Amino acid sequence: MSHRSLSAFAFVLAAAVAAAVLAAAFLVPGLLAGSSPSEASPQQEKVVKAKAPQVKTVQNRPAPGQRIVGNVGPGFTISVAPRRVQPGTYRFVIHDNSTMHNWHITGPGVNKRTPVAFQGTRRFTLELTTGRYRIQCDVHPLEMNTRLRVGVAG
Ligand SMILES: [Cu+2]
Secondary structure (H helix, E strand, C coil), X not given: CCHHHHHHHHHHHHHXXXXXXXXXXXXXXXXXXXXXXXXXXXXXXXXHHHHHHHHHHHHCCCCCCCEEEEEECCCCCEEEECCXXXXXXXEEEEEEXXXXXXXXXXXXXXXXXXXXXXXXXEEEEEEECCEEEEEECCCCCCCCEEEEEECCCC
C-alpha cells in the first residue's frame, strides 16, 4: 500500500466516523423524546390516590355531624334531645343555664359533666354504645334526671 492510498483510506474512515457521530446526534434526542411514557406513570398514581378518600367516607358512616343537645336550668329542669339514637360518635352541645345545677351523663364508657358553678355552653364529642345513659344534675339527682337510650331495641 502506497502512502497516498493509505491517507485516502484514512480520510474515508474519518468521514465515516463523522457521519456516525452526526447520526448519533440526531438519534439520541429522538430516543430521549421517546422516553416520555415515563411521565405518564405519575399521572396514573394520582388517579389511584384520588380514589382512596371515597373509600374512607363510606367507612365513617356511623353518625358524623349528628348533634345531641342538652339543657339544664335555669329552673329545676334537665333534658337531652334526641332521647333515642343509634350507636356511634356524637357531638354534644350542652346549655348549662345555671350556676346551681350541672349536666352530667354516665353510661357505657362515658362519664362527662359540666361544673356546677359553670354557666354557659359546653361542647364535646362522645362515643355511645348500645345501652342506657343517665343524665342528672349532681346537686339534685332525684328531682333532675333523664335518660338517653342508645341502640335499636325499645
Ligand atoms: Cu340541680
